[in-house]
Amino acid sequence: xxxxxxxxxxxxxxxxxxxxxxxxxxxxxxxxxxxxxxxxxxxxxxxxxxxxxxxxxxxxxxxxxxxxxxxxxxxxxxxxxxxxxxxxxxxxxxxxxxxxxxxxxxxxxxxxxxxxxxxxxxxxxxxxxxxxxxxxxxxxxxxxxxxxxx
Numbered sequence: 001x002x003x004x005x006x007x008x009x010x011x012x013x014x015x016x017x018x019x020x021x022x023x024x025x026x027x028x029x030x031x032x033x034x035x036x037x038x039x040x041x042x043x044x045x046x047x048x049x050x051x052x053x054x055x056x057x058x059x060x061x062x063x064x065x066x067x068x069x070x071x072x073x074x075x076x077x078x079x080x081x082x083x084x085x086x087x088x089x090x091x092x093x094x095x096x097x098x099x100x101x102x103x104x105x106x107x108x109x110x111x112x113x114x115x116x117x118x119x120x121x122x123x124x125x126x127x128x129x130x131x132x133x134x135x136x137x138x139x140x141x142x143x144x145x146x147x148x149x150x
Contacts, residue, residue: 027081028094030075030082030097032101037061041057051124054127059115062111065138066104066107066108066111067104072141082097
C-alpha cells in the first residue's frame with residue numbers, strides 16, 4: 001500500500017513539473033522600466049527648487065532616456081514586443097534582447113552611482129539647463145511618428 005501511494009505522489013509531482021515546464025513565457029517588452037516623467041518644468045520652477053530636488057529630477061530624466069532612446073527604432077512606448085514587431089522569437093533574439101536589457105540596467109546603475117558622487121559638485125545653472133534639455137528631448141518623442149514616411 002505504501003508503495004502505491006509513493007508511486008502515485010511521485011507521478012503526480014512529475015506531471016505537475018512537466019506542465020509548468022511546458023508553459024510558454026509571456027513576451028518580453030522591448031522597452032521596460034520607467035518610461036515617462038510626471039511633470040515638465042519651466043526655468044522659473046526649477047530655479048525655486050533645492051539642489052537636492054534638482055539632482056533627483058536629473059536622475060529621473062536620465063532613467064527615462066536610457067530606457068527609451070536606444071530603442072526608438074523599434075518603439076517609443078512600452079508594450080511593444082518582438083512578436084508584435086514581427087521579429088522572430090528565436091533563442092538568439094531572446095538572448096540579444098535580454099543582454100540589451102541587462103546592459104541598459106548596468107549602464108543606468110553605474111551612471112546613477114557616478115552622479116550621486118560627482119553631480120552635487122555641478123553648477124546649479126548647468127543642472128537646470130540639463131534638466132530642461134532632457135525634458136525637451138522627452139517631449140520630442142511625442143512627435144517621433146511625424147518623421148516616419150511610407
